[in-house]
Amino acid sequence: MKGHRIPESHVTHPNVTPLIDVVMCLIIFYMLVAKWGVATGADERIDLPVSFQGVKIMDMGNTVTLNVRAAFEMPVVTTLNPRTGMTEEVKLMDGQQRPLLKLLKYLRGQNENFKVIIRADQDLDYRFLEPVLVTCFEAKVKDVNFATREGSAKGS
Amino acid sequence: MKLKSAQKVHYDAGPNMTPLVDIVMVILIFLMLTGSFVVNEIFLRNNVALVKKGQSANVAPNVPLDEPLEIRVDSEGSENWVAQAGGYQVRNSREKLAALLTNMRKELNASGTTTEKIQVVLSPGRNTKYKHLVEVQQAALEAKLVKIAFSQAH
Numbered sequence: 001m002k003g004h005r006i007p008e009s010h011v012t013h014p015n016v017t018p019l020i021d022v023v024m025c026l027i028i029f030y031m032l033v034a035k036w037g038v039a040t041g042a043d044e045r046i047d048l049p050v051s052f053q054g055v056k057i058m059d060m061g062n063t064v065t066l067n068v069r070a071a072f073e074m075p076v077v078t079t080l081n082p083r084t085g086m087t088e089e090v091k092l093m094d095g096q097q098r099p100l101l102k103l104l105k106y107l108r109g110q111n112e113n114f115k116v117i118i119r120a121d122q123d124l125d126y127r128f129l130e131p132v133l134v135t136c137f138e139a140k141v142k143d144v145n146f147a148t149r150e151g152s153a154k155g156s
Numbered sequence: 157m158k159l160k161s162a163q164k165v166h167y168d169a170g171p172n173m174t175p176l177v178d179i180v181m182v183i184l185i186f187l188m189l190t191g192s193f194v195v196n197e198i199f200l201r202n203n204v205a206l207v208k209k210g211q212s213a214n215v216a217p218n219v220p221l222d223e224p225l226e227i228r229v230d231s232e233g234s235e236n237w238v239a240q241a242g243g244y245q246v247r248n249s250r251e252k253l254a255a256l257l258t259n260m261r262k263e264l265n266a267s268g269t270t271t272e273k274i275q276v277v278l279s280p281g282r283n284t285k286y287k288h289l290v291e292v293q294q295a296a297l298e299a300k301l302v303k304i305a306f307s308q309a310h
Contacts, residue, residue, distance in 0.1 A: 122286055130308060149197060
């Protein structure tokens, strides 16, 4: 009697299982390290100074980020507009108005313990930073934090 | 006989993975193009935004005033800085400044002022670079001085 033979497998296409494994790992990696839905208004073009002594802020919900750049004699301050979700300029002085002071006072009225995060270029002169700090002082902001890049404690 | 072998049934085990691979590749390329990566950012904290000239950082009534420890900071070009505190001058060395501030803190502690009552006031010039202020602030933190604020430019 002639027995049944198991037919030989003729798979003509390549085995894609390792490819899927690798690609899935890459997707999981990107999903974990990418920022999702976090809009703080931080201007990523700003070259932050390096420090090793700073602390991490876990609760970014109580913060307002102010990006400070130099422009002629007055700084340009940008922050996140929660209505539009875009980073927009907030003027220090607008005629007789002081929009940044008004914004900080409003935020402080909402939450007395809110924090200000200042992001400034490492080569920025203090004269551009000072008006922003004066405005924070006038708005009675209690907690001012300076964003830095985490670095090593090598000697200066 | 040749015709018979060509007519063999083709057994393809498992599901067709091609659409899955297509979709996964599209997701991967999308993530690679649009994702912005988390940069390790840390924050240097000031307990008050600014200390105005001639004023103390704590102005609450019935609270003893903090002991001010002023550090004058100036930039000399874009890379060099000089800090002056307690009649001493330190150039471009965070470690030396931290040692100086540690000694000053110990002296204040010995005279009865607790570290929590020492208010470090960084007094920068108008053209002092922000990165140099960060260096000096780190030196103060290394010296275990935690209450740090900037003053108006000198």
